[in-house]
Every structure is written in structure tokens, then in C-alpha cells.
Amino acid sequence: MAIELKMPALSPTMEEGTLAKWLVKEGDTVKSGDILAEIETDKATMEFEAVDEGTIAQIAVAEGTDNVKVGTVIAILAEEGEDASAASAPAATKDDTPEPAAKADEAKPADKVEDSAHPAQEKVETGARQLFDAASNEGEALPEVPEGTEMVKQTVREALRDAMAEEMRADDRVFVMGEEVAEYQGAYKVTQGLLEEFGDKRVIDTPITEYGFAGVGTGAAMGGLRPIVEFMTFNFAMQAIDHIINSAAKTNYMSGGQMRCPIVFRGPNGAASRVAAQHSQNYGPWYASVPGLIVIAPYDAADAKGLLKAAIRSEDPVVFLENELMYGRSFEVPKLDDFVLPIGKARIMRPGKDVTLVSYSIGVGVALEAAEKLAAEGIEAEVIDLRTLRPLDTATVLKSLKKTNRMVVVEEGWPTCSIASEIVAVAMEQGFDDLDAPVLRVTNEDVPLPYAANLEKLALVDAAKVIEAVKKVTYKG
Amino acid sequence: MAKSPARTAQSDPQIPNRERPAEPQRYEASKEELLDFYKQMLLIRRFEEKAGQLYGLGLIGGFCHLYIGQEAVAVGLQSALEVGKDSVITGYRDHGHMLAYGIDPKVIMAELTGRAAGISKGKGGSMHMFSTEHRFYGGHGIVGAQVSLGAGLAFKHKYAGDGGVCMAYFGDGAANQGQVYEAFNMAELWKLPIIFVIENNQYAMGTSVNRASSEDQLYKRGESFRIPGIQVDGMDVLACRGAAEEALAWVRAGKGPIILEMKTYRYRGHSMSDPAKYRSRDEVQSVRDKSDPIEAVKRELEKLGVTEADLKPLEQEIRKVVGEAADFAENAPEPEAPELYTEVLVETY
Known part of the structure; x- marks a missing residue:
């Protein structure tokens, strides 16, 4: 049985890479440990080693190819006794490959690979993966950057x-x-x-x-x-x-x-x-x-x-x-010669009038994702990125609270004695009269982060939890 | 103990595969130099005695670690340094090192009493005093922290190429801290200009060296890092100065760090609140009688024809300086309440 050699993931978040160089050619005999190719990402160049013995029957992705998705079949290895010329990549590079039936049966919908073009890719959906995906959300233009700046x-x-x-x-x-x-x-x-x-x-x-x-x-x-x-x-x-x-x-x-x-x-x-x-x-x-x-x-x-x-x-x-x-x-x-931002100033990532979502670091991506989904339901969330945690820009937070009267803090971290706790205290002490609902914290679960993919997902903050909290504070839940 | 069993070739065969510093020579001081050592050591002694007294009167609070008995170490070593060029850093027993670096006794004493005129404006106290002007970098309360920080100061000397050397003091207790060895490793790896001075006063608070250290010959503690060490009679100011000369020659030649283990003794408890029950009164008295560093200098001076009567005016002058420092420290106003909030950060955000 020919073995499909697939584009490897060099890190948990790698999605694609460059097949920089083939060190073998079709017809070469390889054994376990031989270096087959060099793979590049924006982080590093890695060597791709053979695991099985056999003959390179086909090179399916030429060297120098950029943006090769993780899981794409890049070569076919014929095992001993197999006719190398007969083994070929069965439509591996085509985008419409049907998912193997057995795999489809096992896979729960939530675990399915999002990238349908590459069904071979076993992309486990974890909490971190969700965070990573959320981290692609962009905020409003930076207030500190002059208009027209490239x-x-x-x-x-x-x-x-x-x-x-x-x-x-x-x-x-x-x-x-x-x-x-x-x-x-x-x-x-x-x-x-x-x-x-x-x-x-x-x-x-x-x-x-x-x-x-x-x-x-x-x-x-x-x-x-x-x-x-x-x-x-x-x-x-x-x-x-x-x-x-x-x-x-x-x-x-x-x-x-x-x-x-x-x-x-x-x-x-x-x-x-x-x-x-x-x-x-x-x-x-x-x-x-x-x-x-x-x-x-x-x-x-x-x-x-x-x-x-x-x-x-x-x-x-x-x-x-x-x-x-x-x-x-x-x-x-x-694109500025000397782009320096002020320390201690929060940033409004998305304006809104119905609820304020306060966050920082990767939590901002989660908040933005939640805001986008809430907008579809007619709830306009204002997303604030604290940017600096000390000193805290309480003025920006309180100003937004005055406008929306509701607040949810989103934090990729533990709930106890958190930045979220601090924001809640600030809202109580300095914004009490502006509150139409208790401020809620949406954080990771109060446990050490587990390894298992499903447990990790349960432990980490995500947009669904934020949406749930927003519905509570807006009394729409 | 305190008798300085100097390293001997017989008992301690050296590894021949690398260069070693020469055995330091006892410093040959001129009469003027010796008088100056005497004066500085006596200043530290009288200053510390006064601090102890003020502590008893409730004018000094918290922890107050006195340097009495160890005066020869700071005075002998730092007399070889260049103030403002070479940097000094130590732990919490820091009054002596400051006085030996020429820092005004008034602002030190006023810091001890927690006054606005103190060198740290009353916000640091006994354990946290600094004078960047003198390149005296503290005064650190966490045992062993000053060793890595000192390696950082040495890093700066090398980076800036300013020709300076850092002298980083720590005790026999700190010598068991892990970060000391992290600092040793980097200092030798990067050939940093630093003299690690282990002030072995025999007791880490109440624990004697041999109860806490599997290798109690602390000068050997750099061996695994290829840092040479020298054991020095820390009760003899001239031996201290001689060792400093040798160490400085080594470090300034770019050969990297060196360790000086100063065998010394503290007469008082670890801090003012330590009744020192872990050692006998006789032990302390015996050191005072036989090895007192100030009496030793006095004897050296006698050999040069300086009599007890000759020293009288000098002693009176020191009493006066210390008395004035104490008056200043007692009468200077406490920090104003708004000082509570200043200097948390340098900049405003």
C-alpha cells in the first residue's frame, strides 16, 4: 500500500508553509530518518524526515511551492515490493476530494476540519485554536495614527x-x-x-x-x-x-x-x-x-x-x-518612521451603544468575535482593549460604561483576583450610578489548564460564553 | 575562625590546567594610609554603636544589621577601588560599605531614623540605601539578589567599556542561594569584571557555616565555574587591601571574575532583635580580645610610632562626626505625607 506523505504541521498553530526544497527525487529509496525535504514557515525552516522505508513513487508538490496547507499530500512512498510507478497520489492535490467515509463517521461536527479543501488535515479544534481564530479580528483604526497614513x-x-x-x-x-x-x-x-x-x-x-x-x-x-x-x-x-x-x-x-x-x-x-x-x-x-x-x-x-x-x-x-x-x-x-504609542491608554476597538466589552491581549479577539455575532442579533457592543494593565485607563472604561450602562469583562485568564475583578471593582466604586446590570466576568475556568483537547476547549474563554453573558446583562437571555 | 587559616599548597592541591591568581601580599601601607584605614574603621564602629543605641531608644525601627567586627573588610577592599568609577553592591548589612565609600554619615543615619533628609528620603531604611553618584548600588534586602544584580553592574562596565569593576558583597548565608551560582556561571562565561566578596562572618543569622554549607571553604565555591577563589583574613585590613589589589589586577586584566572569601566575625547579633543564643559569650569575647580589626591597626600604627595620645584627637573627631550625624537624624523632620505617593514611578502616564 502506497504511503501518502503529508505536509506536516511544525507547530500547533501552523496552517500552511513553503515546501522549500526536495532532498530526494522520484525513484529514490529512502529509509526511516532520511531527510526528505525542507519546509519553511515564517518562524523557521524545518527538515522533514522519512518515517517509513520505501521508494519515492511520486512528488506531488514541487519545491518552491508557497502556501502548502498542512495535511496536503506532498509525495507518495511505495513500500518494498510495491511497484513504485503504479503508486500515485490519488487526487491528493485536488480540492474536491471527498472525505473518507470512515473518517466522516467518526468525526463529530465540532471536530471537523474547517478547511474543507483539505480533508486529510486532522485539525483538532481546541480552545487555543478558537482563541487563535478569534485573534484574526481587527479593531477600528488606531486613534493615534494620522489620517491618510500608509x-x-x-x-x-x-x-x-x-x-x-x-x-x-x-x-x-x-x-x-x-x-x-x-x-x-x-x-x-x-x-x-x-x-x-x-x-x-x-x-x-x-x-x-x-x-x-x-x-x-x-x-x-x-x-x-x-x-x-x-x-x-x-x-x-x-x-x-x-x-x-x-x-x-x-x-x-x-x-x-x-x-x-x-x-x-x-x-x-x-x-x-x-x-x-x-x-x-x-x-x-x-x-x-x-x-x-x-x-x-x-x-x-x-x-x-x-x-x-x-x-x-x-x-x-x-x-x-x-x-x-x-x-x-x-x-x-x-508606516511611520517612529511610531510610538502612549502607555496607559485604552483603545476603543469597536464602537457600540448597548454593552461594553472590556478585554486585553488575545481576549480582545474573542470580544470582537462576540461583538460581530451580537451585531447580527441587533446588540451593539463596544469593545475596549485596555492595552496597558498598569496603570489602568479607568477613564475610558467608565466613559463607555456611562454610555452603555452594561459591562462584561473578557479575560483569557483565571477569574479570581483577575484584571476582570479589578474592572468590576472600578465599575462599582466609580461607575455605580451608571450600571443597569451587574458587571459580569467571562474568563477561563478556575482550573489549571488541562492538556486534553476537549477539556482545554472547555477551560478557555470563547465568544459563546461572552454572548451568553451579554444576553444576561442586557436581559435578553 | 578569624585566625585566617590561609590557603596552603599542601592541603589544597590546585588544578594545574589553568591560570590562577598569585597569593596576595599583605598591603604595605604608608603611615597616612594606615591612619586613614584606622579612621574609617573607627567611624564605622562608632557609627554602628550609635545606631544600636538609637535603635534601643526606638528611634530606628525594623531590621537593623550592624557591621561591628567586620570593618576591615569594607575598608580594606574599597580603599583599592575608585569611587565613581568602580561600583559596589551589597546586601542588607550595608552601613559600613557606604561609610567606606565616603558617603555622608548624616544622610545614612537620617535614613535609619526614617527622615526626609535620609539618603532614600526615609523610604528605604537600613536595608535599602543607594548612592548612584558614588556608584554604590545598595543595600538589598533579599539574600543573594545583589549577586546577580552585581553581575549586571559588571555587565554594564564591560558593555560601556568604562574600565570599572563591580565589587559584589554577600554573606556565607547568601553563598548557598541558587542565583549566586547562576551569576557565577554568566560572569565567567562572559568574563565580567566583578569581584565576588563572600563576607564569611561564620553565621547566617543563627546557623553556623558548617551547619549550612556542605563545602564550608567558601572560596572554593567558584571552582565548577572556573572562577578562582582566595581566602583572606578579613580581620586584617592590610590583608584585605592586599587581596583587593590582587583581585583587581586579575579582573582589570580581563580574566573575568574572582572570588574573595573574607574570614570575619560579627560581634553583634544578626540584627538588633537577635539575642545571639547560638554562640557563647566566650566565643565573641575571644575574637574581640584576639582578633579585633581596629586594635590590630592600632598595633600597626604603634610600630610606626603613632601613640595612643596621637590617636586621641582623631577619635574625638570621629565621636563628634557620629554625634552630629545622630543629632541630625533625630531632629530632621519626617517625610511629608505626600511623599507617600511620589517616586513609585519615574514618569507620568
């Missing part, structure tokens, strides 16, 4: 990299350190190209030693440099949290304003896809509770760029929370 599509990953590169060009004191930031080009490729441009003096690979390098960065900031410390994920920053809080955040106050600590701690935060409890946590509420810190959690690429530049320039220590699921998402970014 916009370019950029991924969040590229926007972050450009922000760092621009600030490094402008200020010699700025440097980046962290695990795999230099030669590997970043664990999530956010620092791609920086080593080449700035050299190993300013783009520094550290050993796996979070507590230590957070301390080294903090000390360097105290000494007068402007470090950007990358954590591979903020989960690992728990090892370093002492320096972030005790050393960086408190220094200016403890020294009577004498000793500053202009440092940026940045990296992905929140749930990723199927990485389970220790790798999936939102630290926004933790850091946002600490006086002396600035905490930023952007949603789209323009905010990521403008706010990271602002963070690097700030005289204060900044915790800059990114999101792994967002890195590959593209958004419009203004």
Missing part, C-alpha cells in the same frame, strides 16, 4: 522585532538578552535578524537561568543601560519574579527616586495550544498588582509595535506580555 500588513512577531530594532538603532544602551534570542533567532523567532544587525554584544544568548539573567538585566538597568530581557515564556519568569518585583519595581521608590530601573521584561504570556498547565498561564493580574511596574499586554501588531517602543523608552520597569498564539497573526501597521 498602512502595511505585518505579523505581531515582525512588529515586535521592528520595535526592538528601531530602538536599538536609536539608542546604544538598548540590548536584548534571553534564552535563544541570538543564534537561534528567538525561540518564537521574535528576535529574528537582530544578531546579524547588532552583533553579539547587544543580542545576547543566556544560559537557562531565568533568576540569574533577570538579575543581570536588572543590575545593568540600575547601572544605566536599557535592557530588554526576553523570557521564552512568562511561565519561566516565575523563577525570576523576585528580581522583577523586589529588585526592579521597588528600586526607584526605595531609593527616594535616586536609582532608576529602565528595563523591559517581555515574552509570551497566557495559554498556548495544548501545552497544559505549567506552560499556560496569564500573569497579567500578578504583575498588574505591583506598584512600581508598568504592565502592557497588546492585542494587534500596531499596538505591539507602538507600545514596545514606548516600553523600551520608559524610565520605569515594564512587564510586556505578548501572546504566542498572536505572533503569526497579521494586522495593519502604520
